[in-house]
Structure formats: C-alpha cells, structure tokens
Amino acid sequence: MLDFLFFTGLALYFAAMVLTLVGMVFKKEKISSLGWYVFLAGAALETAYLVYRGIVAGRLPLSNQFEFAASFSWGIAVILIFLHYRFHLEWIESAGMMMNFLIISYAALQPREVTDLMPALRSAWFGFHIGSAAFSYASFMLAGAAGIRYLIAVKKDPEDERLEQMDYFIYRLIALGLLLLTVTILTGAIWAEEAWSSFWTWDPKEVWALITWILYAIYLHLRLGRKKTGTAMAWYAVIAVPVVLFTFIGVNTLLPGLHSYGALVRDILL
Amino acid sequence: MEKVWKYLKSMKFGLILLGLICAVSVIGSLIPQNAEPMTYVRAYPNHYGLIFSLQLDHVFTSWYFILLTVLLCLNLAMCSLVRFHGISHDDTEEIERATGVPSVEKTDPDTLDQIREYLRRKHCKETVKGNVSVYSKNSFGRNGTFLTHLGILLTVVFWSLAMYLPRIIDRTCMPGESIILDDGTKIAVSDFAITDAAGRLDYKSVINIILPDGRESGEREVSVNHPVSMGQYKVFQQTYGTRGAILVRDKEGHEDRFYVDTNDFLSKDGVNGVLYDNVYPDFTEENGEMSLVTSTSGRYENPVYVYIEVEEGKQKDVMLAFPGDKTEIGDLEFEFLKPVEYPGLRIKQSPKFINILLLLSFLVMTAGLYITFFMAPVIVTVDEEGYTVLGSKPEGMRYELKQIVRSRKENIHA
Numbered sequence: 001m002l003d004f005l006f007f008t009g010l011a012l013y014f015a016a017m018v019l020t021l022v023g024m025v026f027k028k029e030k031i032s033s034l035g036w037y038v039f040l041a042g043a044a045l046e047t048a049y050l051v052y053r054g055i056v057a058g059r060l061p062l063s064n065q066f067e068f069a070a071s072f073s074w075g076i077a078v079i080l081i082f083l084h085y086r087f088h089l090e091w092i093e094s095a096g097m098m099m100n101f102l103i104i105s106y107a108a109l110q111p112r113e114v115t116d117l118m119p120a121l122r123s124a125w126f127g128f129h130i131g132s133a134a135f136s137y138a139s140f141m142l143a144g145a146a147g148i149r150y151l152i153a154v155k156k157d158p159e160d161e162r163l164e165q166m167d168y169f170i171y172r173l174i175a176l177g178l179l180l181l182t183v184t185i186l187t188g189a190i191w192a193e194e195a196w197s198s199f200w201t202w203d204p205k206e207v208w209a210l211i212t213w214i215l216y217a218i219y220l221h222l223r224l225g226r227k228k229t230g231t232a233m234a235w236y237a238v239i240a241v242p243v244v245l246f247t248f249i250g251v252n253t254l255l256p257g258l259h260s261y262g263a264l265v266r267d268i269l270l
Numbered sequence: 271m272e273k274v275w276k277y278l279k280s281m282k283f284g285l286i287l288l289g290l291i292c293a294v295s296v297i298g299s300l301i302p303q304n305a306e307p308m309t310y311v312r313a314y315p316n317h318y319g320l321i322f323s324l325q326l327d328h329v330f331t332s333w334y335f336i337l338l339t340v341l342l343c344l345n346l347a348m349c350s351l352v353r354f355h356g357i358s359h360d361d362t363e364e365i366e367r368a369t370g371v372p373s374v375e376k377t378d379p380d381t382l383d384q385i386r387e388y389l390r391r392k393h394c395k396e397t398v399k400g401n402v403s404v405y406s407k408n409s410f411g412r413n414g415t416f417l418t419h420l421g422i423l424l425t426v427v428f429w430s431l432a433m434y435l436p437r438i439i440d441r442t443c444m445p446g447e448s449i450i451l452d453d454g455t456k457i458a459v460s461d462f463a464i465t466d467a468a469g470r471l472d473y474k475s476v477i478n479i480i481l482p483d484g485r486e487s488g489e490r491e492v493s494v495n496h497p498v499s500m501g502q503y504k505v506f507q508q509t510y511g512t513r514g515a516i517l518v519r520d521k522e523g524h525e526d527r528f529y530v531d532t533n534d535f536l537s538k539d540g541v542n543g544v545l546y547d548n549v550y551p552d553f554t555e556e557n558g559e560m561s562l563v564t565s566t567s568g569r570y571e572n573p574v575y576v577y578i579e580v581e582e583g584k585q586k587d588v589m590l591a592f593p594g595d596k597t598e599i600g601d602l603e604f605e606f607l608k609p610v611e612y613p614g615l616r617i618k619q620s621p622k623f624i625n626i627l628l629l630l631s632f633l634v635m636t637a638g639l640y641i642t643f644f645m646a647p648v649i650v651t652v653d654e655e656g657y658t659v660l661g662s663k664p665e666g667m668r669y670e671l672k673q674i675v676r677s678r679k680e681n682i683h684a
Binding site: 255 | 639
C-alpha cells in the first residue's frame, strides 16, 4: 500500500511535469491547466503517503535519506501550491515541478523500509530541525526554479512584464529559505548540545549548512543592500542550487560525519 | 584612518569576509580535521607538508580562521552601530515628510479607492493631511537589520565562548562504581542498560551527582538527548562498552569479581591462572565448526569468552567459555560471568549563563531576520492623482499595489 501511494504519486508528478511543459511550449492553456490538476493529485497522494508512513512508523517521516527526500519534495509541492493560489504564479510551475520531480526521483532510489528511530533522533527537536531543513531546501530549490524561468523569459523578451515579479519572488523564496535554514541551524545547535554536548562540532553537514547560509546571506546583501536585481541575481539563485543539493546529498554520501545516520549506531553515534 | 574605519564597516568588506570564511570552510570539510599527523602523511603523501604548514589539518582553529572571525565580528559590531540610530526612531517625522511627496504612480480615482481599501485591509495606519493620505505600518521593521546584525554578532561571540570555555572530561565507569572529579565532585553510576523496556536500543545510565558541598542530584537517568545537570556540571551519555567479568574463588571460599581487559592475567601465585583475551558477542556453528561473531548491534546475545590457561608459567591452549562455565587452575576456581555493559560519560563543566546568553542571541537573530524579511516598514502616500510607495524596502507592497492597478486595467480592457 505504501509503495503504491508513493509510486503513483511519483508517476502523477511526472505526468504533471510533462503536461505543464507541453502546455508552456505550445502555449496550450488547457493542457497546462490539466497538468496543474494532475500535480495536485500527485501532491495529495504524496501527502497521504507521508501521513500513512508516519502512522506506520509512529513518528514523523524525516529520519533517513529517503524520508527526508520525500518530505523535501512534499515541501516543494506545498510551496508551489501556495504560490499558485495566493499569488497566481503560473510561470514558476514548470520549473518548480521539474525540481520536485528531481527530488522525488532521488527519493525513489533510496531504501524505503520503515525503521526504528535511533536513540540520537528521539528528541523533541527532531521535527523542528529536520522539518525546517526540508522546507528551507524546498524554498531554495524553488528560488532556483524561478531563476531558470527568469533567464528563459529575459532571453525571449527582455521587456517581459513578468520579469520584475520573477525577480521579486526569487528574493522572497530565498528570504524564506534563509529564515528557515537559520531555524534549522539554531535548533540543530541546541539539539547537538543536548545529544553530543557541543553546540557545534564542525561536522561536514554543519559546515555545509553554514556555507549554504553564507551563500544566501551574500545574495540577500547584494539584493537588499546593493540593490542588485535582474539576470545576474537570477544566475546566482540557479548556481546556488547545486550547493543546496550537495549539502543534502553530497555531504551524506561523500563526507561521513555525525549526520551519517546510515552508518552503524555504535561506530558513529556512540 | 577614517578610510580604514569606513572600509571596515562597509558591506563590501563584510561580503569579502563571508566569502573567505565560505572558501576556508569548504577546505575544512574536504580534508579530515584534527586527525593524527600520520593520517595526513598516509592520505596525502605528496602534500602533507603543505597541509601542516597551512594548518589545513585544523582549519577551524587556525590563526587565519580566527582572524577572519574576529574581523567579521568587528564588521558586524560596526554595522550594528550604524543601524542602531533607527532603534529609537519615530516614524511621525517620516509620515510628515511623506505628505509633501507628490504621487509618482498616476492612476484613476476608482483604482485609488481600491488601493486605499487594500491598505486599510492590510492594517495600515492612515494619516490624512489636506488631500494626501499617508498609510504606514511596521515602523518597528526598520530595526530588523539592526537586530539581525546584532543577533549574528552575539551568536558568534557566545557560540565561541560556549565552544571553547567548557572543560570536557570523558570517563567510563562500571555500574556500581563512581567517578571522582578533581574538585571532589562524585558521579555515582548505579546502573546502565542498552535497551529500554520494549527491547529497543536506548542507552541509559542511572547516576547521582554529589557536589563537594554535599548537594546531590538524586538518582537520575541520563540518556542520549537527556543529559543531567547539577551545579556547573552536565553529564551526557556519550558512549558505552562491554567488558568480560570473571569471579575468582580460592580454596578458603574467598571470592573476588574482576572486570577484565585483553591480556589481564588473573593469578594468585603469578604462575598459574587465566590470561584473558576477549569476549565476543555471539557465535555461529556450521558443520561442527564454531565461528565467533565480532560485531553486532551492541547486544551480547550469546557471549563467548576466549582465554588461555597458564600453568607453571606456561601458556597452554586457547580456550572458549560461556557465562556460567567454571575452570580450576592451581588453587583457584574461575567462573565466567555474563559480560557487563558500562557507560562512557561525558562530563561538561561550564558556566550556565553562557548557554542562556547564546540562546538569547539565537532568538534575537531569528527575530531580526523575520522582521527584516517579513515586516518591512511601509509608507504609502495616496493623493487625488496617484500613489507613491516610499523607500526601497517594501517591495511586497509595491508589487501588490501594481497588481491592483494591473488587474483593474485588465478588467476595464475586458
């Protein structure tokens, strides 16, 4: 049942992405609109999947690489839906759905078995720390998606009246992402002090979270302090996406540390 | 000198510092930190000299990283000072000034009515002077960047203090024994288990902290994520191990229990006894051959002792024993007991106020970011011909008002 929900959701996300892209390329609004409803169905299934998995596991589904990736993709879907209904940002949908599909495809490649929460993760901070990280990354990914759309739009028509809006939403998504990443880092620090006796251990995950934070802090200084807008800043948002992905995937895979929960408990944690 | 100060407090300098910290951090994450020197010699046979001379084996405590952090603190302190003037700033003057600003975005009266309605809906304060209405809100928002910079500065300072001031003591202790610290504080460990009541892995010690003045914590459970505090001490469940236990009896019936480590020799006369090698958590048996299991989840399901009998100073065969087994060598009887799990505790001694100040810094920083991004100060003037959004900060408001004008135009067009 769990796998059925997950893979049907993934298939619907794929179909939605294709329909939206076709609708955008051939300027067929009806196809784009159908794509959106298929995306909503995919999001509904993913929500049901995460809720069901949470009930089966008896905890929030955020404990390993698969669960985090699934929640990360769900975070992208939730923000995308919010942007659609609150601000009517249709232009972000195609690129946003691609980002979402990228993450959920990565999730599909990970082991999916439901496991017991290891002692280090049994904490009140578990949901705050990892949940805010999922939404923070989702926000940065969508800022990258908005950046891609900006670059396409400015190439097609430098006078496109949506450019200002795109530029503004790249900034807003990065601001939201940075605030959530700050919450992630600070709650992580408080949690680390409880679990490992130190607020900060220069563990690779911590270091790369800090690097990501600094990267986006520089963006915001340039945007707010130096009034930099336009193509250069859109490129910035796009180029920063691989850093976010490295912080999430690369660090866990290539740079083992205290956050490598795939490793043996005794070797790593205790 | 003035130029130097100006540069030190500039955003450009701050951004350069952030970029450098970023670059150094990347290096620090790629090269293993604080390992033994030989690790670098083996891993980087051609570059270890460079690694040592540039302190790349401990980037985050290197002189240049500390210098970058100090300079960043200086920059943050100056940025905070520059922004401090806004903290007591009243927006009355700005509103007064705004009434004299002519409208920039010209539009029709119906759209202006919609804009007024929208601004009221957004809880903007309305000040009318003549034919100009000034709508304002979030005047506190101008303190956002001040609070953010101050919060980051305090966080860096208290974070550094919280990281480098505490004294850390790592000790292991067998259940039933105590750790005595050099100031006389005693940490008595009465019990330790690696599973909870439901059989799930969970590492729990029962401890009692007794301070030199006699105050004590009482028996408390310390586990991962749940340290126990008393006075300046905080005790963490850090690690654990398992040791073999052997009961030794002599002919007179005297007995002693020993927790043994590899190569411990248990003997009365120094020539007859048991030379302990190891205890393994489990074993497998196939075709009559027994293999010892060296790694498990941590539980010792079917422990097996490996030891050597020593008689008259000569080592005999390697022997295996299970808990409950007994052997007699010389005048002594050796009984192999169930292996005992013991905790490794981390004892952290630090003044509590630093942690409290650090947590306050976290709050200031997060609040500052929230206010900066989501409570930008808004001042909008509306007269008979159009409206003006003052300042560059309220981009959201500017965007929303443009949307109103645009959708109104589209409606008229339709």
